[in-house]
Amino acid sequence: MPPSASFGFTKLVVRDLEKLAAFYCQVYGLHAVNRVRERIGAEEIDEIMLSPDPKAVWSSLVLLAYPVRGAPPNGEVILGFTTDDLPALLLRLQQAGGRIAASVREMPELKLRVAFATDPEGHLAEIVQITP
Numbered sequence: 001m002p003p004s005a006s007f008g009f010t011k012l013v014v015r016d017l018e019k020l021a022a023f024y025c026q027v028y029g030l031h032a033v034n035r036v037r038e039r040i041g042a043e044e045i046d047e048i049m050l051s052p053d054p055k056a057v058w059s060s061l062v063l064l065a066y067p068v069r070g071a072p073p074n075g076e077v078i079l080g081f082t083t084d085d086l087p088a089l090l091l092r093l094q095q096a097g098g099r100i101a102a103s104v105r106e107m108p109e110l111k112l113r114v115a116f117a118t119d120p121e122g123h124l125a126e127i128v129q130i131t132p
Contacts, residue, residue, distance in 0.1 A: 009060045011047070012079065013072055015121055017065040021048045023119050024061070027093045028081055033059055044068060071121070079125040086113050086129040093117050106131075 014020045024030050031054040036047050044067050051059035061079070065071070083089040086104055094100065101124060102116040113129040 009058070009062055010077065010079070011062040011064045012077060012123060014063050014065055014123070015071045017046055017048060017063055020063050020119060020121060020123075021050065023096050023098065024050055024063070026096045027089070027098060030059075030061065031056075033057060074118075074122040074124070077123070079123065081125055081127045083127060083129050086115060086127060089127060090115055090117060096120075 012020075021032055025032060030050040030052055032048050033051045033054065033056045034049040036045070036049070038045055038047075045064055046067055047062050047064040049056075049059040050061045050063065081089075090100055090104070097120040099118050100115060101118050104113055104115045106113055108131070111131050113131055115127050117125055117127060119125070
């Protein structure tokens with residue numbers, strides 16, 4: 001029988017690790033729960049693990065920086081977040097230096113409100129609110 005596998009985490013390659021970690025903590029209520037300074041092969045990496053649980057030891061969102069080579073162009077991934085107050089989250093996002101890429105769209109057939117926004121480096125996130 002083959003070993004089981006399941007999705008575990010996403011690593012987002014960023015330019016300014018400290019700035020983006022602060023942004024995701026402030027806007028999405030995440031907590032920096034661990035930091036790793038290591039190598040992938042011969043290349044140095046620096047990463048911060050973010051989690052909604054401040055007591056977690058690892059997470060589903062990891063911000064990774066390559067100190068020597070930098071980040072690839074944006075558009076490589078779209079992060080997904082949920083909220084119970086989309087307008088308030090978008091305001092907090094803008095106050096923290098993010099931008100709204102597509103304003104709130106009502107999707108009553110799916111019982112959702114959806115918006116797209118970017119972090120200060122331009123990484124795209126889809127933000128969803130479930131509606132009654």
